[in-house]
Amino acid sequence: MTPLPIANPELVFRTDGEEGLLFDPETGQIIYLNETAAFIYGLLDGKHSREQIIGLLMQKYDILDREVAQNDLDAMLQDMHEANLIGETA
Numbered sequence: 001m002t003p004l005p006i007a008n009p010e011l012v013f014r015t016d017g018e019e020g021l022l023f024d025p026e027t028g029q030i031i032y033l034n035e036t037a038a039f040i041y042g043l044l045d046g047k048h049s050r051e052q053i054i055g056l057l058m059q060k061y062d063i064l065d066r067e068v069a070q071n072d073l074d075a076m077l078q079d080m081h082e083a084n085l086i087g088e089t090a
Contacts, residue, residue, distance in 0.1 A: 003088035005053075005077055006046040011085065013041060022085060031085070036061070040076055046089045050077075 020038030
């Protein structure tokens with residue numbers, strides 16, 4: 001089974017309208033997410049596959065080119081992974 005992206009369970013995620021924020025209770029750090037990042041982060045529940053997230057991004061933002069959506073998602077997930085904001089299911 002392919003691992004699924006999942007939000008870091010140690011962080012608190014909240015949305016404020018379309019945008020979001022992550023709070024790390026251990027460090028007190030707050031990370032602000034723009035609309036797209038908050039939308040993606042909300043889907044990182046370990047149930048949505050990369051392909052499902054791409055489809056939802058294409059729908060929500062009227063993206064016609066699947067490759068553009070894939071590249072944007074991959075870049076976002078890579079940045080989030082490097083910042084320890086996400087992981088993967090086993």
